[in-house]
Amino acid sequence: MDARDEGIVVGLLVSQGHFGGDGKQPQVTLRMHVRHEALIRWLADRCPGSRIYGPYHHGNRHYFQWMSRGAALVGELLPILEQHITPELDAHAHERLTTMTDRYAEAIERLRTRAAYLSA
Numbered sequence: 001m002d003a004r005d006e007g008i009v010v011g012l013l014v015s016q017g018h019f020g021g022d023g024k025q026p027q028v029t030l031r032m033h034v035r036h037e038a039l040i041r042w043l044a045d046r047c048p049g050s051r052i053y054g055p056y057h058h059g060n061r062h063y064f065q066w067m068s069r070g071a072a073l074v075g076e077l078l079p080i081l082e083q084h085i086t087p088e089l090d091a092h093a094h095e096r097l098t099t100m101t102d103r104y105a106e107a108i109e110r111l112r113t114r115a116a117y118l119s120a
Contacts, residue, residue, distance in 0.1 A: 026104040027069035
């Protein structure tokens with residue numbers, strides 16, 4: 001990802017993303033109205049291993065859900081988020097990201113160790 005793309009991805013996730021997990025591994029989720037389909041597909045193209053789900057239609061809400069988790073998140077996206085999402089940029093987003101990385105520290109370390117082993 002070039003610097004421009006990193007900035008767009010970080011901006012989207014700081015403002016609209018959810019940093020959490022499924023109880024076993026960390027995940028970053030973004031829900032966007034179907035009118036933003038091109039943007040959410042652009043995001044998926046920039047984040048290898050991420051997935052798009054939907055479109056969903058619940059009541060008056062019509063959206064896609066993008067998700068990055070597991071090895072794709074830890075190996076590709078998380079280093080970018082950790083580099084750019086600082087308390088100075090957005091204290092609330094930094095706190096949410098830190099809570100996720102603390103909660104899933106063992107899983108993150110396991111995925112990083114596995115990736116290092118496979119690349120050696």
